Amino acid sequence: MLAAGPRFDVAVPPNGYAxxxxxxTSECGAYGLTIIAFVGSVFSPYYKLSGRWHPDNHCAINVALSGPRGAAWAMTERPAHRVARGRDHFSVGPSAVRWDGDRLVIDIAEISAPLPYKVxxxxxxxxxxxxTTAFRLDPAGRHRWHPVAPRAHVEVEMTHPGISWSGAGYFDSNFGDEPLEEGFDEWHWSRAHLENDVAILYDGRRRDGAPFDLALRFDGQGRWHDVIQPARAALPRTGWLIKRTTRADAGSTPRVIKTWIDAPFYARSALATRLFGEDVRAVHESLSLGRFRSLIVQSMLPYRMPRAIW
Structure with a gap:
């Protein structure tokens, strides 16, 4: 990755991912969006069954929209002959991500599953x-995280569903040399835009049972420094009974405003919380890789993550 923007041509080894x-979130707070572009899709049952020898043969662009008039989900995996990656661009079938000088542009042309509709x-x-800094998430550096743009302005113009909005956003990337579930058992992550800075918090447990955490603040120039982790605070379990925890100022009580994604092993939510003396809204995720490893969950995944052959 360069300071000027992301690099989409990074080498991804067998068993690895990027x-x-x-x-x-919209300025009014009613809408939420997440987009994830995968090489070696970490949650793909097809990649796992293949032996994970060819990450570029298992790529997808996941789109998740939530809101009163604009809920949508799409994540279709595509093979290598439908994938193109270069320094500034990454296309998967009809959808593409490209760095356009000073901004990221995502062109979305997907079909949802299991109910088919245009996104x-x-x-x-x-x-x-x-x-400008990448961080290790494990002592051996097999899993790495790079906050590309901790604070960003995002403009959303969708024709299907027909909505347009803008708001504050965030952009990062992750890279690994082994399956995610080999490195971790669970993690809880959140980011919050403070008045001047951005707080990003990791908290979880590695596969060997060792805890891990990371607490950073980024200033307006993107410079970071370590901070002491705020106190751990419990959140209500999800509809799939995934355990959720977060970090917040001692004595405060974080509240789930809305759960955008509630899956058998994963949840992404909007929180109202207090961090470093400020009342903020945060984006939060909880990931249970122990649950992901179960055969029952693996058998459910193709219904929401189909694989195209064209």
């Missing part, structure tokens, strides 16, 4: 700061 993640539109992500 993903680029964007989230955004189409364009999303533009203009960073307000650029992060």
């Amino acid at each position: 993903w680029w993640y964007i989230d955004a 189409r539109g364009t999303v533009r992500v203009r960073p307000e700061m650029i992060g």
Whole structure:
């Protein structure tokens, strides 16, 4: 990755993965969006069954929209002959992600599953700061995280569903040399835009049972520094009974505003919380890789994540 923007031509080894993640919330707070572009799709049952020898043969662009008039979900995996990656672009079938000088542009042309409907539109992500440092998430450095743009302005223009909005957003990337479930058993992550800074918090447990956490603040120039983790706070379990925890100022009580994605092993939510003396809204995710490893969950995945052969 360069300070000027992301690099989509990174080498992904067998068993490995790469993903680029964007989230955004509308200025009114009613709408939410996440987009994840995957190489070696970490949650793909097809990639796992293949032996994970060819990451570029298992790519997808996941789109999840929520809101009173614009809920949509799409995640179709496609093979290598439908994938093109270069320094500034990454296309998967009819959808593409490209770095356009000073902003990220995502062109979406997907079909939802299991109910088939169009998910189409364009999303533009203009960073307000650029992060230049990648961080190890495990001692051996097999899993790495790079906050590309901890704060960004996002414009959403969808034709299917027919909605348009703009708001604050976030853009990062993750890379790994082994399956995610080999490195971790669970994690809880959140990001919050403070008045001047951005707080990003990791908290979880590695596969060997060792805890891990990471707490950072980024200033307006994208410079980061470590901070002491706020106190751990429990959140209500999801509809699939996934355990959720977060970090918040001692004495405060975080509240789930809305759960955008409630899956058997994963949840993404909007929180009202208090961090570093400020009342903020945060984007939060909880991931149970122990649940993901179960055969029951693996058998459910193809219904929401189909694989195309064209």
